[in-house]
Amino acid sequence: MKLLILNGVNLNLTGKREQDVYGGETLEEINAQLQAYAEQHGYGIDCFQSNSEGELCSQIHGAEGQYDGIVLNAGAYTHYSLALRDAIAAVKVPVVEVHMSNVHAREEFRKKSVLTEVCKGEILGFGKNSYLLAMESFRL
Ligand code: DQA
Secondary structure (H helix, E strand, O other): OEEEEEEEEOHHHEOOEOHHHHOOOOHHHHHHHHHHHHHHOOOEEEEEEOOOHHHHHHHHHHHOOOOOEEEEEEEHHHHOOHHHHHHHHHOOOOEEEEEOOOHHHOOHHHHOOOOHHHOOEEEEOOOOHHHHHHHHHOOO
């Protein structure tokens, strides 16, 4: 099994921004832990982050035939990117939406995701473990 861990806008600042919400570990540190976990359980992951909506769409297009699934934290694009929604709907590779924070316990605008309807499922509120739980969902 091979999974793509896809992080969107501002996730490159993880560990630096709003540490009370997203924790103090950098995205590189989290990705290294995900990598080790996947290896331990006999599968592979590739990690990619971009602040560009178009690049994220291209990654989703390119995942077809290359990956068994995508774990996607689109950041704020979650709440309004119809381009990402259409990209997810356009491919057969299943996507699990992830958020580190509990978006339902925060500002009103975070309660709406335009992606969830076209995703296989959604995991949120468990910090960096949201990524691990999403990865695990592909093994069940
Ligand atoms: C986030 C939640 C989003 O609302 C926010 O814009 C992010 C991170 C999360 O992981 O909790 O950038 O996706």
